[in-house]
Amino acid sequence: TQSTRPQRILGAVQQNATRGDPRSVVRAIDQYCRNQEWAMNVGDEKGCILDSVVSEVNPATVLELGTYCGYSTVRIASLLPPHAKLITLEFNPEFAVIARQVIAWAGLEDKIQLVEGASGDLIPKMKEQFGVETFDLVFLDHWKDRYLPDTKLMEECGLLRKGSVLLADNVICPGTPEYLEFVRSSPRYESQYFKSHLEYTKVEDGLEKSVFLG
Ligand SMILES: O=C(NCCCCCn1ccnc1)c1cc(-c2ccc(F)cc2)cc(O)c1O
Numbered sequence: 223t224q225s226t227r228p229q230r231i232l233g234a235v236q237q238n239a240t241r242g243d244p245r246s247v248v249r250a251i252d253q254y255c256r257n258q259e260w261a262m263n264v265g266d267e268k269g270c271i272l273d274s275v276v277s278e279v280n281p282a283t284v285l286e287l288g289t290y291c292g293y294s295t296v297r298i299a300s301l302l303p304p305h306a307k308l309i310t311l312e313f314n315p316e317f318a319v320i321a322r323q324v325i326a327w328a329g330l331e332d333k334i335q336l337v338e339g340a341s342g343d344l345i346p347k348m349k350e351q352f353g354v355e356t357f358d359l360v361f362l363d364h365w366k367d368r369y370l371p372d373t374k375l376m377e378e379c380g381l382l383r384k385g386s387v388l389l390a391d392n393v394i395c396p397g398t399p400e401y402l403e404f405v406r407s408s409p410r411y412e413s414q415y416f417k418s419h420l421e422y423t424k425v426e427d428g429l430e431k432s433v434f435l436g
Pocket residue numbers: 262263264287288289311312313314339340341363364365366391392395396420421
């Protein structure tokens with residue numbers, strides 16, 4: 223029977239990466255998706271920008287919206303300080319099954335909690351169910367029309383504090399126009415655009431970093 227793209231990505235990790243070595247997992251996925259078949263990982267070029275923001279924020283609590291195969295999950299978690307935690311939400315159960323195995327291969331299960339479900343349902347449960355106060359960093363990489371409603375929901379649920387950083391993928395391609403307009407015009411956010419390219423291509427894309435001002 224036919225394999226799926228996520229299954230083939232997992233295969234590339236298991237064949238080419240070293241167990242317990244997160245950077246080798248990231249490298250194996252990038253090599254596979256650049257040379258064999260494109261996939262919607264944040265990728266190596268935008269990934270370097272992601273790394274610099276994670277290192278600068280040095281977060282104790284991270285929320286990722288949109289796990290896919292776990293590429294950015296592993297990339298972020300590999301840079302976290304010892305007792306830091308990353309919660310990642312994935313709606314698609316087939317993606318979640320693969321991501322759990324990629325995370326395990328990287329040896330990062332202790333830092334990462336993958337939760338399956340819709341962000342709109344799970345965000346209001348963060349405090350009670352997952353013992354979260356606020357998030358130091360949020361990486362938005364799920365349905366592009368959910369970036370704005372979920373940001374407003376995080377504010378309403380008291381999950382953002384003065385200085386919380388939102389980092390949004392794909393603000394140009396596929397694009398998140400309403401979100402971009404909101405964070406760039408709202409007095410409660412200080413936004414900055416990092417110009418880059420759509421993963422593994424020459425098409426323009428970028429990351430928007432927005433600091434919540436409280
Ligand atoms: O759709 C994307 N991501 C969301 C996937 C589903 C999320 C499900 N989910 C998880 C939690 N809550 C809901 C995405 C798409 C592209 C792209 C770009 C160009 C193109 F021609 C085709 C595709 C590039 C990305 O970098 C992306 O992130």
